[in-house]
Amino acid sequence: MPVTPARGRQLSLFGVEARAPAPIDLEGLLAGAGQVGRMGGTGRVSIVVEERWRCAVLRAELEGRGLVVSCEPTGEEDRWQLRTAYSAALAPLALRWLDADGIKIAPRGLTLDGRALRLWVAAAGGYDGQRAFLLRLAPRPLAPPPEGDEEAEPVAPAAEAVEWADLSVPVPAPAPPRPPRPERPNVRKRKSESKITAFDPGPDEFADAEDYFGDDAADEWPDSGVGALPTVVLDAVSEPPPPPPPPPAEDFEEEVLDRRVADNWIAVGDALEAAGLPAILVGAETGAPAYRIVGPRRITRLAELVGEPPADAPTGAWPA
Template sequence: MSLTPPSDAPTGPGPVRQLSLFGTEAADPSPADLAGLLAGPAQIVRMGGTARLSVVVDVAWRVHVLVAELARRGLNASWEATGDGHRVRTSYTSALAPLAASWLSDGPVPDGPPPGTPASRAATADGDDGAGGRPDAADRAGSGPDGDGRTGGRPDGADRAGSGPDGDDGAGGRPDGDGRVAGPPAAAEDPVRKRPPATFHLNGRRLRLWVAAAGVAEPSGFRLHLGPADEPCWETVGRALAAVGLPSTFLDAGAEGPAYRISGRRRLARLAELVGDRPVAAPVTGWPSGPA
């Protein structure tokens, strides 16, 4: 596999689709879309009036896709090999300062929409027969111990499901060339823990970045992985998924998580509609797809 970040230009004509209000085509790409990465395992730090986002991914194709997506948003990116994959990170830039300010606020941030709002009711609006439960549901199924000795947290009342090893053991390579940049001293970085702002929401562009960084296809579903240390984010992120028609089942750290699993034909088709066409670098089996 070539490790030069590829172009996302399509190789041939694709199917004609109706544009989704929340899909990738609904608006131009912007740095604000990186909120989708922060919904997953990415981290953001501040330095003065600038900020930098970084995320560790497990295989090389994710590096290709993320570098291309960041470039579409006017953001320079670098990458380096790590012990468990590859770290992709932006340069420090003022373009990410508003995103950092909203996610690293020191003040209390509401966990989500108040009860009775359309967003809070969205989890029950989908009549799909899939197995995904809504993030605030009382039913729970299956959990396991955290194999690395840490305690796997969960959103209160969130569904649990699933167990077993992750079948994606693809070996990613390090991108060609020296993509590394020297970071500032650790003391210059803001240690404030990330948390979604009260206005946090998901759309196709944000979901596309999340899928590229931490989405894993399964035989009967699709997992969107979360940051292992980001428990304050999990419940709000689950509600945001439900609000765009993707009520999902929460998986504990010992059950292939922490992650949200999207199940059911309608919901998987909805996910595929939202995130758009598969990037050239992504494997067919690694990207959401609608019904054949």
């Protein structure tokens, strides 16, 4: 059933009204986060979407192209897995998008018309503010779960921890703690008495030296001059600062983007520009890559290509 254009909106030669729906339109899903598989002479396309209405809209779009589609929740927040059955109608798409190793590769000369862009917008489109529209290339990464306090494991008693002990030998119970000794008030502690009652130092060997060192003539000896030496103050020894701690191990692990993924993004960006929708690649470093279409004129151009929004699309999820 052809889509009736809105009053006052100009029809585009590359819009949804230009031709009938076809399985090749699923290239719009593969331009984003969609995946394609191949088995014999058949192919299959799957994609994860973040809202239930997107799954319902895509299911209706794909069933209108003669495909068998399933849509099931993934169990992660509000995410849904949409998957087609293997079909011979999707074999050319799988042959076009897979290399010899079965890796998804954007084909040369990729073009995105209104039919393909409509599926991409239905799968992962949405406004980013009032003057920008996002076409996501991958689902947004899930937030990590909050870290809970881990309970410490109970420590087994000593008698139970030793599993190899002979059970026939009773394990002695630990001795009870010794009670503190009570202090008696107003009682003086007796001083320890020495067992040595007398001490005889013996004969004084320096008894005769008292006359010499006690003589006044001893003061006439010349001074050695040690006291007249200047005082030398040594600088404090400064220890070198400790070396900086090594960076954590995770700093050395740098995530390297697969060159084939980057080439796919570049090919998709070129296809958007060829459709009159030059866009900016954003969010690649955070794991949420998307093409950002900025400006009312370009968003209006996108709206003309993809046609009227589905009835289930909420406000802000479809270009206008």
